[in-house]
Amino acid sequence: MRKVTWVFSVALMLLVVLLGGCGGGGESSSSADSNTASLDNVFYRISSATTQTITVTAVTPGQTPTIAFTLTPINTTFVNYANIAHPALTNADCAQMTSSNGRSICSVQVSTPTYYGGEETFRLSAAITAGTSSLAVGADLTVLPTTNVSGWSLTGTHTNINAGVSGSFSCDISGTMNQENPAIAPTHWTSSSTEEFTQYGIVVSPPTETLVYDGNNKLIRIVYNFTAPTVPSGVTIPDDGLSASWRCMVQDSVYLKDSSGGFTVVKPFTTPFAASMASINYVPTSGSAVTLNPVIYDPTGSTDPKYYQWVYESAPVGATPPVSAGQSITSAGDFYFDPVYWGNVPGDYHFTLKAARTSGEFSGLNFPQSQQSTFVMRVYATGTDNLAVSAGDAQLVNINDVVTLTGSSVGTGAAAAAPVAYSWSSVSPSIVLSNANSATPTFVATTAGTYDFNVTATASLAGGGTVVNTGGTRVVVADPNANALDTMTVLAGNAQVVALTEGVLTTPITLSASTTLTGNYQNKPVRWTWTQTSGPSNPVLSNADTATMSFSQAAAGTYVFSVLGEISPLNDGNYTVSDSAIVTVVVN
Numbered sequence: 001m002r003k004v005t006w007v008f009s010v011a012l013m014l015l016v017v018l019l020g021g022c023g024g025g026g027e028s029s030s031s032a033d034s035n036t037a038s039l040d041n042v043f044y045r046i047s048s049a050t051t052q053t054i055t056v057t058a059v060t061p062g063q064t065p066t067i068a069f070t071l072t073p074i075n076t077t078f079v080n081y082a083n084i085a086h087p088a089l090t091n092a093d094c095a096q097m098t099s100s101n102g103r104s105i106c107s108v109q110v111s112t113p114t115y116y117g118g119e120e121t122f123r124l125s126a127a128i129t130a131g132t133s134s135l136a137v138g139a140d141l142t143v144l145p146t147t148n149v150s151g152w153s154l155t156g157t158h159t160n161i162n163a164g165v166s167g168s169f170s171c172d173i174s175g176t177m178n179q180e181n182p183a184i185a186p187t188h189w190t191s192s193s194t195e196e197f198t199q200y201g202i203v204v205s206p207p208t209e210t211l212v213y214d215g216n217n218k219l220i221r222i223v224y225n226f227t228a229p230t231v232p233s234g235v236t237i238p239d240d241g242l243s244a245s246w247r248c249m250v251q252d253s254v255y256l257k258d259s260s261g262g263f264t265v266v267k268p269f270t271t272p273f274a275a276s277m278a279s280i281n282y283v284p285t286s287g288s289a290v291t292l293n294p295v296i297y298d299p300t301g302s303t304d305p306k307y308y309q310w311v312y313e314s315a316p317v318g319a320t321p322p323v324s325a326g327q328s329i330t331s332a333g334d335f336y337f338d339p340v341y342w343g344n345v346p347g348d349y350h351f352t353l354k355a356a357r358t359s360g361e362f363s364g365l366n367f368p369q370s371q372q373s374t375f376v377m378r379v380y381a382t383g384t385d386n387l388a389v390s391a392g393d394a395q396l397v398n399i400n401d402v403v404t405l406t407g408s409s410v411g412t413g414a415a416a417a418a419p420v421a422y423s424w425s426s427v428s429p430s431i432v433l434s435n436a437n438s439a440t441p442t443f444v445a446t447t448a449g450t451y452d453f454n455v456t457a458t459a460s461l462a463g464g465g466t467v468v469n470t471g472g473t474r475v476v477v478a479d480p481n482a483n484a485l486d487t488m489t490v491l492a493g494n495a496q497v498v499a500l501t502e503g504v505l506t507t508p509i510t511l512s513a514s515t516t517l518t519g520n521y522q523n524k525p526v527r528w529t530w531t532q533t534s535g536p537s538n539p540v541l542s543n544a545d546t547a548t549m550s551f552s553q554a555a556a557g558t559y560v561f562s563v564l565g566e567i568s569p570l571n572d573g574n575y576t577v578s579d580s581a582i583v584t585v586v587v588n
Contacts, residue, residue, distance in 0.1 A: 035060045037128045037135045044124075044141045051111040056094075056137060060130035061102040067094035068127050069108045071141070075121040087112045087122065087143065112143045119144055154250050156261030160241070164230040168207075169261040171222045171248035193262075196242040202229050204244050222248065228265045233487045233516070241266040281337075282388035282410075283379050285346060289338035294353055294373070309354040310335045313374070316347025339379045349377040373474065385413035387420070389457040391473035397445050399479050407439045407455040407471065415467045418459040427452040427472070445477040479522075489516045490565040490579040497586045500556060508542075508552040509585055513563040515547075524567040527575055535559035559585040 037058040046052050058065050069092040087110050094106035110124070120143045128135040152175030161167045194204040207224035214220050224246070231237055245262030283290055294308065310329045315321050320343035323329055330336075335351070342349060354372045380386045392406040407422045424436045431451060433441040452474050459467040491514050498509055515526055530544040536557040542550045549563070566575035 035063075035065075035128075035130050035133055035135060037126070037137050039124075039126065039137050039139050042139045044139060045144060046110065046112055046141060047144050048112050049114045051109050053107050053109050054124065054139070055105060055107045056126045056128075058104045058106075058128045058130070058135070059102060060104065060128070060133075063102075063130040064099050065104055065128045065130040067097065067104070067106045067129075068092065069094070070125050070127070071110070072123045072125070073120065074123050074140075075119075087141075110141065152257075154248065154257040154259045156248055156259035158243075158245070158261060159263040160266055161228045161263055163228050163265050166225070166227045167263060168223050168225045169263055170224065171250065171259055171261055173220050173222075173250065192244065192246045194244045197229060197244060197265075200231075200235055200237060200242065202231065202235075202242070204229050207246070222250070224248075224261060226263065228263060231265070233489070237265070240264075281375065281377050282386065283337060283339050283377055284412075285339055285344050285379055285381050289336060289340075290377075292335040292337065292375075293333070294355060307331070307356045308333055311352040311354060313350040313352055315342065315349045316345050316379075319343040319345040319347070319349070321349075337377050342379075344379070346379050346381050349379065351375055351377065378469075380412070385411075385415045385461065385467050387411050387415045387457055387459045387467045387469045389455065389469045389471035391453060391455045391471035393473065395473075395475045397475060397477055399445055399448055399477060401445045401477075402442055403445055403475055403477075404440055404442050405433075405453055405455070405473065405475075407457065409457045409459070409469075411459055411467070414461045414463065415459040418461050418467070421458045421460070423456045423458075425454050425456075427454055445475070448477050448479040451475045451477065487517070488521055488565065488567060488577055488579045490563065491515070492561070492563045498554075500587060503556075505552060505554050505587065508550045509554065509587075510548060510550040511561060511563070511585070512548045513565065515565045515579070517567070521567060521569065521577065524569065524571070527566045529564045529566075531562050531564075533560045533562050554585075554587050556587050559587065561585070 035058070037056060040055045040057075044052065044054065056067060056069075058067060069089055071087055071089055073086075090109040090111065091106070092108055094108070097104055097106040099105075106126075108126075122141045122143070123138055124141045125136060125138040128137070152173055155172045155174070157169045157172065159167050159169045192204075192206070197204045205227065207226035210223040210225065211219060212221040212223055241264045243262060243264040245260050247258050248261055249258045251257070281290065281292065309331055312321055312323050312327060312329050313325060322341065329351075335353075337349075339345075352372055352374050378388075388410045390408045392408075395403065397403050405424060407424070409420050410416075411418055411420070422437065422439045424433050424441045426433065429449065429451065431443055433443050433453075435441045452472065454470055454472045456468065456470045461467065492511065496509065496511075498505065498507075511530070513528060513530075517524060517526075526547070528545055528547050530541055530549040532539070532541070536555045536559065539551040539554045539559070542552075549561075562580055564578060564580045566578040568575050569577055
């Protein structure tokens, strides 16, 4: 440590009068009962890893005093201060002191350790005793942290997630801490920022903490597990979602470091936007390049920019793709494809277009507002008999609209003048098309959802033989009356109090449940189940598998019933969405 001695010429005097003696604002006279003492300042700011000299002057006429210094933390940002190096005092007992004519002077040296973190404030006190009299003076001492942070590092992560889904974020530790014992290197949350949720009336529960160690019992990560808050029905949040963050603090015997972590609940969209490409795009090996533009429809009317990833999947043998399979080629809004750049080898080059409303959706989570479309760049040799087939652009329509699909083709070689026949089929989910063997079949969009179609075109060559190829397209059917969220809420009705007549229940007790379904859950049939959860011996329940249940034999007491409502979102017999409620009936 370097030693710095500051001599203060400040004339401030903190005057403390002998207990039981006279009060006063200045130094008292030199009578035996007029003892005073002062420090050379009342406030100090000291850098970490330094030494400072602080002087106390005691006036005790006719007596030589004893003086003792102490240092007490009053505002420290360290989580576990007891395990952190304290500032050290030299000559704290004033063994080295000069006295003359009733005036005694003692200097104490305060040596500060290296601090990383916030400012640390202490109370420096000097107790003076002269005979039966005692005095006390004090000053605040603030130690400033060093800005040269080294050793280990702390990095927080941020997670994008859907409402109501469980997830985690973390604070990751790199490097070696001075003490690996978690009791010496604890973590805690000192502050949180959840205001974005609060303004929408949404409560955010704090995460739970898990410490992660490596094989050498070294603390490497603090994982914070949470369940993303749900968004109340009827509440519309911004397109970029709502974010919450926390300040993660970690300390060891030398350092105190912090970082931010948290999560963003992304906006759920029950009506997806459509992102599509023609299934097959033809490019000749003559060196002609093409630029592909995705077809994007956004029924929400959002004007926010869309985000893209064009991902390479596979190529024919002998091709020379510039990236590995599964890697993104570009994040631009369009895709420039030049066969020469890819090796100019005839065959099918497979790609996936991914489109999203927010850039965070490419983190691997399956967000409902992201869409993707697979397509093929088919490279063919110039002059060959070929047929380029298009199934038309993606379409966005509303429920009950009549949808027309449009197929077309362009032939090369002998296929250029050949008659072409078309055959359409639905891929997923199945739907019946009118005029499926024409270029322009139709169907009525009765149910909201995403529908994929393929068209097969067959060119009958004049000299015999055929050329066959396929194309594909997508239709998104939106419900303009759907709410922004898919929710299910079950109510069990009001509590009841029923009186017995001479100990007998004369009128059956009826309980009626109801449910509110929003978004894509609207109009879904509900499967009901009533059960008794507490109360006298089980009464006989009638119609316990319907919304309205009743019972007619009951003794006096308090009955609690639970009703469970379940729906199958895909109408496939899998009841994966449910809600329940309870109701109390008092019979007396």
